Amino acid sequence: MPEPTPAATPEPEPEPAIDMAPTDGGFGPGFFTRADETSDARFYAPPRLVTHIDAGAIEAVGLLYEELDLTGAVLDLMSSWVSHFRRAPAHLTVLGMNEAELEANPLAAQRVVHDLNADPRVPFGDASFDAATCCVSVDYITQPVAVFTEVARVLRPGAPFVCTFSNRCFPTKAIRGWLATDDAGHCEIVARYFRAAARYSEPTVRHCNPGARSDPLYAVWATTIG
Ligand SMILES: C[S@@+](CC[C@H](N)C(=O)[O-])C[C@H]1O[C@@H](n2cnc3c(N)ncnc32)[C@H](O)[C@@H]1O
Numbered sequence: 456m457p458e459p460t461p462a463a464t465p466e467p468e469p470e471p472a473i474d475m476a477p478t479d480g481g482f483g484p485g486f487f488t489r490a491d492e493t494s495d496a497r498f499y500a501p502p503r504l505v506t507h508i509d510a511g512a513i514e515a516v517g518l519l520y521e522e523l524d525l526t527g528a529v530l531d532l533m534s535s536w537v538s539h540f541r542r543a544p545a546h547l548t549v550l551g552m553n554e555a556e557l558e559a560n561p562l563a564a565q566r567v568v569h570d571l572n573a574d575p576r577v578p579f580g581d582a583s584f585d586a587a588t589c590c591v592s593v594d595y596i597t598q599p600v601a602v603f604t605e606v607a608r609v610l611r612p613g614a615p616f617v618c619t620f621s622n623r624c625f626p627t628k629a630i631r632g633w634l635a636t637d638d639a640g641h642c643e644i645v646a647r648y649f650r651a652a653a654r655y656s657e658p659t660v661r662h663c664n665p666g667a668r669s670d671p672l673y674a675v676w677a678t679t680i681g
Pocket of ligand 1: 551595
């Protein structure tokens with residue numbers, strides 16, 4: 456009797472391929488998946504009254520907001536207890552996951568708890584804001600084209616949406632496409648979100664604090680097409 460053939464050891468499943476092609480606006484399988492796919496409400500339940508970038512990078516955010524004249528009615532998306540404006544806009548609305556963090560935001564006039572990954576709709580009327588910001592958080596959005604399209608809807612024509620980020624994150628909650636690339640790649644990813652939403656001018660990309668001894672600070676922004 457021949458010996459039975461031993462069962463083959465199953466090969467481990469390969470990681471999903473991530474399409475990093477910079478030109479086509481399409482993102483490949485696995486790009487928007489995360490190591491922690493449990494609800495964001497659970498992860499963000501404990502208030503984190505900390506800063507996620509250092510003082511130099513925070514100053515760079517504030518200087519950029521001042522330069523871009525983000526005044527009037529402003530929406531700070533994925534916000535917490537700090538919004539980094541050097542001078543408060545006339546009316547600041549903050550949207551984020553943690554009520555206590557938003558309550559502690561001294562510049563906010565309106566606070567909204569809303570999970571953009573559970574529901575990418577931005578819960579405001581058309582043309583409600585003069586500007587929108589998203590600081591060190593764009594890497595957590597799992598449906599960014601839907602969110603960027605929604606942000607364009609709630610902005611007035613010609614209004615800027617300004618995304619800033621550094622080189623750190625909560626890695627289990629950042630999308631795999633973000634973790635798979637470097638600072639230049641992150642700038643290109645955010646620029647692709649603006650282009651894919653097809654409601655914005657060609658985005659501007661800037662390294663805001665080159666040569667500084669602080670955390671690096673990158674910005675990508677564009678204005679809505681009227
Ligand atoms: C790294 S913190 C940045 C907070 C603030 N923007 C800042 O500059 O310090 C990430 C923020 O994104 C928000 N956030 C994460 N996932 C979110 C989601 N699914 N929907 C809405 N906000 C979210 C959290 O509430 C958290 O405050």
